[in-house]
Amino acid sequence: MARPTPLSGFPEWLPDGRIVEQHVLDTLRRVFELHGFGGIETRAVEPLDQLLRKGETSKEVYVLRRLQEEAGDADAAGRGDKQLGLHFDxxxxxxxxxxxxxxxxxxxxxxxxxxxxxxxxxxxxxxFREFTQADIDVVGAGELPYHYEVELPLVMAEALGALRDIGVPEVRVLVNNRRVAEGFYRGLGIDAVDEVLRQIDKLDKVGPEKVAALLVSEAGTTPEQAQACLALAGISGSDTGVVDRVRALAAEHGVESELLETGLAELGALVEAASVRAPGAVVADLKIARGLDYYTGSVYETVLVGHEQLGSICSGGRYDTLASDGANTYPGVGLSIGVSRLVSRLLSAGLVRATRSVPSAVVVAVTSEETREQSDAVATALRSRGIPVEVAPAAAKFGKQIRYADRRGIPFVWFPGRVDEDGARTPDQVKDIRSGEQVDADATTWEPPAEDLLPRVVPAGG
Amino acid sequence: MARPTPLSGFPEWLPDGRIVEQHVLDTLRRVFELHGFGGIETRAVEPLDQLLRKGETSKEVYVLRRLQEEAGDADAAGRGDKQLGLHFDxxxxxxxxxxxxxxxxxxxxxxxxxxxxxxxxxxxxxxFREFTQADIDVVGAGELPYHYEVELPLVMAEALGALRDIGVPEVRVLVNNRRVAEGFYRGLGIDAVDEVLRQIDKLDKVGPEKVAALLVSEAGTTPEQAQACLALAGISGSDTGVVDRVRALAAEHGVESELLETGLAELGALVEAASVRAPGAVVADLKIARGLDYYTGSVYETVLVGHEQLGSICSGGRYDTLASDGANTYPGVGLSIGVSRLVSRLLSAGLVRATRSVPSAVVVAVTSEETREQSDAVATALRSRGIPVEVAPAAAKFGKQIRYADRRGIPFVWFPGRVDEDGARTPDQVKDIRSGEQVDADATTWEPPAEDLLPRVVPAGG
Known part of the structure; x- marks a missing residue:
C-alpha cells in the first residue's frame, strides 16, 4: 500500500494537535455544564426530506446509499426505508x-x-467538508422568555473566554436584533426586508457603495432609503448609547414603528446586562444580518479580536419556530461554535501548543525483560494515584529508554531499584530528564509537580 | 411537522441516558490515558477502495454521494475525486x-x-447501523514485542472493571493464540486452517455435533481430526494448567509443532501475568477463533459474567501487518469495545441510572423579573467555584420554581435575600428540596455535598 495522502476538506490532527482540540472541547463542555446545559448526541443521519427543508443548503448534503443497494430493491422501496443524508448542522x-x-x-x-x-x-x-460544531440552545414549549437571548451569548463569551489561557485571542460577540432592522426598514416604507438584509450582509465584502447600488437594483429601494439602511448598519457600540443613536436616525427619517421599539428595548437590555456580566465582550453592531429567514429576534456573530478577517467563529440567534407539531410550537435561542475552524487556526497560526504529545508523565525503565514485572508493579502503583505512566517497550540501554521518553516529551523516567541476591532492593530513583536531576523515590508516595501531571495546552510562546 | 419516529438501528439517548454514556466514555478515556494511550480521531470517511480491501465487510458499507452530483460530472471524474464511504470500524x-x-x-x-x-x-x-467504538492499539514500526499482547487485554479489563461501581457486571477476557490452533491443526495434518477456525467459531451457536459434521463436510477433515479439533476447543482455564492440557492432547494425537510450542509459551505467559495483575479477569479459552485471516497471535473476546448470551462486548488481537508501505511493516495489537451495545444493554436492562438528568446542582430562584440580576449574580458566584447552576426561567411562585428543580432532579433551590428600602439585604437561603431543610447561605462560600455536585451514575438499585 502506497503512502496515502490527506483528503481535502477532511481535517485530522496529529496526537499533539488532538490534545489541543480535546482541551478546547473539554473546556467548552465544562462551561456549558456549569450553566446547566445537558449534553445530547443525535445520530449522524436524517431523512433526506428533512434535510432539504432549508432549500439553500440542499446542494451541500451527502446522501448515503448501501453499497449493495439496488434501485427498487426490497429494502429501499418495499420496506419503505427513507433516503438518508448526513446532517450538515x-x-x-x-x-x-x-x-x-x-x-x-x-x-x-x-x-x-x-x-x-x-x-x-x-x-x-x-x-471543511467534515467539521466539529459545539452548539448550545434553550428551547421552550410554546414560549421562551427574552432573558435567554441575553444569557446565551454570555455563556458562549465565557466559554471562549476560558480559552484565553491557552492563547485564544479575545472574543467579541456582535449582536443585533432582527426586529430593529425590520421595524426600521418597514418604517422607511421598504417591504423587501429579507432582500435588504441579504445585501447588507455583503457590507464587509463589497463595501458601502456597492451595497447602496445593490439595494436599489436588487431590493428596489430608493437611493434615499438605501442611504438610511446603510446609516443604520453603520451604528455600533457597547452601551445603550447605541439605542439612542438608532432612535435619532429613525426620527431623522420619520420612522415610527412598534416593532423597532420592541427590538430596541431588547437590544438595550442585552447590551446593558452584558456590560455588567461580561464588560467589553458584547458589542451591538447593527450591520449583523445573518440568514434572517430563520431568526426572529437577537442575532449573534463572534469574532476573534485582531483576527476579524477569519470571519465569525460562533453565530446564532433567536428563532420563534425551531419546530412545531400539532400540540406545540418550540421557540428557541442558540449559538454554534465552529470548533474545527478555530482549532485549525490555532494550530496553523502556531498560537498554541501541547506540552507533550502523550498523556504519560513517567516512563518506567525496564532493567531486563526478566524483571519487567517489577516495572509493571511500579507503573500500577503510580497509576493508582492518577499518574499516567507507561513502561518502556524494551530492556534497552537506559540511554535509549530515556530517548524514548524525550521523543514524546515525557518529563520523568523511573528506574526501579536493583534486587540483590538476598532479595534486598536498592531504592527506586526518578529522573527529571529536562534538568537531569535524579532522586530516590517511592512509587507509593511520589508525585510529579502538578503542572507535569497531564499534558497541558499553553500559548505557543509559553 | 408530524412527530418523527426513531430510525431503526440508529440509537439515541435521552439526556439521562447520555449522562450514563458520557460517564462510560470518560471512564474509558481516563484509564486509557493512565496507561499512556494518546487520543486521536480520524475522519468519518475513507476511499471506498480502502474500505473494500476486507472483502467480507463490503456489503455493509455506506457510500456517500453529493446530492447534486451527476454521473461523470467534473467533480467526480475530471478532478479525480475518489468515491468515499463511511468507516465501518x-x-x-x-x-x-x-x-x-x-x-x-x-x-x-x-x-x-x-x-x-x-x-x-x-x-x-x-x-446497530451507527454505533460508538472505543479502541486501543499499540503499533510498532517493523517489530512489536510480545509483552504488549499481555498488556492490552489487561488495560481493557481495568477500563471495564472501572465501570463496576456503576453496576456494569464483572468482565472476563477470553484469550486464545492463533499459533496454538494453527500449530495443532497443521500437526494433525490439516491444511485448511482458516476453514477449521470458521467452523470452530460456530461452536456456541450450533454445538459440537454440528461443528464436527461441518469440519468433515466443509473443511475436509477426517472424523478423527474433527474430534481432536473439538477436544482442543474444549480446553479452558485461568492458569498455566491449560498449557499442560494442550500439550497432553497434542502428545495423545502425535502432534509435534514448533508453531504450537511458540503459541503455548505466549499463551502461558499471558495467563501467568494476568493472574498476578488482574486475578480472575483473564481466562484462556481455546475455542476463541475470531476472524483469523487477520490476526496472527493472541486473540481476545470479552464477556460480561452472567450476561454471556450478549456475546463479546470487546474483542481484538495481534496482527503482524496492520499496514505496510515501502519502508516498513507495522505490526500491532489492539482491542475494541462496542460502547453503544454496552450502554444500550445497561439502560434497557435497567442496570444503571443517572442521579439527575441535568448538570445543575442548584436552581437560583427569581423573586421578580426586576431583580433577576441579583439571581444571576448568585449563579455567577457559585459557578466561579465549579458548581453547576441555572437560574429559574421565570419569576413564578416559589412552589413552581421548586417544581422546576424537582422535575429535573436538581437537589437545591437558592433564594436570594430580599433587599429592603434602606438597601439592607436579608440573608440568602438554600433549600435541599429532598429533605425540605432550608438554611442561611452565602454564595461566595456555600458548597453542596460532594456527591451532589455533579450528576452521578449509579447502579439502578442505588
Whole structure:
C-alpha cells in the first residue's frame, strides 16, 4: 500500500494537535455544564426530506446509499426505508430530537451538542467538508422568555473566554436584533426586508457603495432609503448609547414603528446586562444580518479580536419556530461554535501548543525483560494515584529508554531499584530528564509537580 | 411537522441516558490515558477502495454521494475525486492514519480512538447501523514485542472493571493464540486452517455435533481430526494448567509443532501475568477463533459474567501487518469495545441510572423579573467555584420554581435575600428540596455535598 495522502476538506490532527482540540472541547463542555446545559448526541443521519427543508443548503448534503443497494430493491422501496443524508448542522437534528422526545423532556430544555457535521461542498481555503460544531440552545414549549437571548451569548463569551489561557485571542460577540432592522426598514416604507438584509450582509465584502447600488437594483429601494439602511448598519457600540443613536436616525427619517421599539428595548437590555456580566465582550453592531429567514429576534456573530478577517467563529440567534407539531410550537435561542475552524487556526497560526504529545508523565525503565514485572508493579502503583505512566517497550540501554521518553516529551523516567541476591532492593530513583536531576523515590508516595501531571495546552510562546 | 419516529438501528439517548454514556466514555478515556494511550480521531470517511480491501465487510458499507452530483460530472471524474464511504470500524482508518503520518509518529505508537462507526446492514435485534467504538492499539514500526499482547487485554479489563461501581457486571477476557490452533491443526495434518477456525467459531451457536459434521463436510477433515479439533476447543482455564492440557492432547494425537510450542509459551505467559495483575479477569479459552485471516497471535473476546448470551462486548488481537508501505511493516495489537451495545444493554436492562438528568446542582430562584440580576449574580458566584447552576426561567411562585428543580432532579433551590428600602439585604437561603431543610447561605462560600455536585451514575438499585 502506497503512502496515502490527506483528503481535502477532511481535517485530522496529529496526537499533539488532538490534545489541543480535546482541551478546547473539554473546556467548552465544562462551561456549558456549569450553566446547566445537558449534553445530547443525535445520530449522524436524517431523512433526506428533512434535510432539504432549508432549500439553500440542499446542494451541500451527502446522501448515503448501501453499497449493495439496488434501485427498487426490497429494502429501499418495499420496506419503505427513507433516503438518508448526513446532517450538515446540529440544528435540524436537534429540532427533530425535540419533537420526537417532547414527552420526555423538561422545558425550557437547555442542551449542548458537540458533534461532527458534513457538507458535501467543494473544499476551498478554510472550508471543511467534515467539521466539529459545539452548539448550545434553550428551547421552550410554546414560549421562551427574552432573558435567554441575553444569557446565551454570555455563556458562549465565557466559554471562549476560558480559552484565553491557552492563547485564544479575545472574543467579541456582535449582536443585533432582527426586529430593529425590520421595524426600521418597514418604517422607511421598504417591504423587501429579507432582500435588504441579504445585501447588507455583503457590507464587509463589497463595501458601502456597492451595497447602496445593490439595494436599489436588487431590493428596489430608493437611493434615499438605501442611504438610511446603510446609516443604520453603520451604528455600533457597547452601551445603550447605541439605542439612542438608532432612535435619532429613525426620527431623522420619520420612522415610527412598534416593532423597532420592541427590538430596541431588547437590544438595550442585552447590551446593558452584558456590560455588567461580561464588560467589553458584547458589542451591538447593527450591520449583523445573518440568514434572517430563520431568526426572529437577537442575532449573534463572534469574532476573534485582531483576527476579524477569519470571519465569525460562533453565530446564532433567536428563532420563534425551531419546530412545531400539532400540540406545540418550540421557540428557541442558540449559538454554534465552529470548533474545527478555530482549532485549525490555532494550530496553523502556531498560537498554541501541547506540552507533550502523550498523556504519560513517567516512563518506567525496564532493567531486563526478566524483571519487567517489577516495572509493571511500579507503573500500577503510580497509576493508582492518577499518574499516567507507561513502561518502556524494551530492556534497552537506559540511554535509549530515556530517548524514548524525550521523543514524546515525557518529563520523568523511573528506574526501579536493583534486587540483590538476598532479595534486598536498592531504592527506586526518578529522573527529571529536562534538568537531569535524579532522586530516590517511592512509587507509593511520589508525585510529579502538578503542572507535569497531564499534558497541558499553553500559548505557543509559553 | 408530524412527530418523527426513531430510525431503526440508529440509537439515541435521552439526556439521562447520555449522562450514563458520557460517564462510560470518560471512564474509558481516563484509564486509557493512565496507561499512556494518546487520543486521536480520524475522519468519518475513507476511499471506498480502502474500505473494500476486507472483502467480507463490503456489503455493509455506506457510500456517500453529493446530492447534486451527476454521473461523470467534473467533480467526480475530471478532478479525480475518489468515491468515499463511511468507516465501518476504527482499524482501517487507523492503519491509513499510521501510514499517512508515519514520519510524525513515535513508535511503538499507543493510541485510543473513540468514535462512531457505520454499517449499512439491515438492523436486527441489537444490531446497530451507527454505533460508538472505543479502541486501543499499540503499533510498532517493523517489530512489536510480545509483552504488549499481555498488556492490552489487561488495560481493557481495568477500563471495564472501572465501570463496576456503576453496576456494569464483572468482565472476563477470553484469550486464545492463533499459533496454538494453527500449530495443532497443521500437526494433525490439516491444511485448511482458516476453514477449521470458521467452523470452530460456530461452536456456541450450533454445538459440537454440528461443528464436527461441518469440519468433515466443509473443511475436509477426517472424523478423527474433527474430534481432536473439538477436544482442543474444549480446553479452558485461568492458569498455566491449560498449557499442560494442550500439550497432553497434542502428545495423545502425535502432534509435534514448533508453531504450537511458540503459541503455548505466549499463551502461558499471558495467563501467568494476568493472574498476578488482574486475578480472575483473564481466562484462556481455546475455542476463541475470531476472524483469523487477520490476526496472527493472541486473540481476545470479552464477556460480561452472567450476561454471556450478549456475546463479546470487546474483542481484538495481534496482527503482524496492520499496514505496510515501502519502508516498513507495522505490526500491532489492539482491542475494541462496542460502547453503544454496552450502554444500550445497561439502560434497557435497567442496570444503571443517572442521579439527575441535568448538570445543575442548584436552581437560583427569581423573586421578580426586576431583580433577576441579583439571581444571576448568585449563579455567577457559585459557578466561579465549579458548581453547576441555572437560574429559574421565570419569576413564578416559589412552589413552581421548586417544581422546576424537582422535575429535573436538581437537589437545591437558592433564594436570594430580599433587599429592603434602606438597601439592607436579608440573608440568602438554600433549600435541599429532598429533605425540605432550608438554611442561611452565602454564595461566595456555600458548597453542596460532594456527591451532589455533579450528576452521578449509579447502579439502578442505588
Amino acid at each position: 446540529l440544528t435540524v437534528p436537534f429540532a427533530r430530537y425535540v419533537l420526537e422526545n417532547a414527552g420526555h423532556l423538561a422545558f425550557p430544555f437547555k442542551r449542548y451538542q458537540i458533534q461532527k457535521v458534513w457538507r458535501g461542498e467543494r473544499p476551498q481555503d478554510g472550508r | 476504527l482499524t482501517v482508518p487507523f492503519a491509513r492514519y499510521v501510514l499517512e503520518n508515519a514520519g510524525h509518529l513515535a513508535f511503538p505508537f499507543k493510541r485510543y480512538q473513540i468514535q462512531k462507526v457505520w454499517r449499512g446492514e439491515r438492523p436486527q435485534d441489537g444490531r
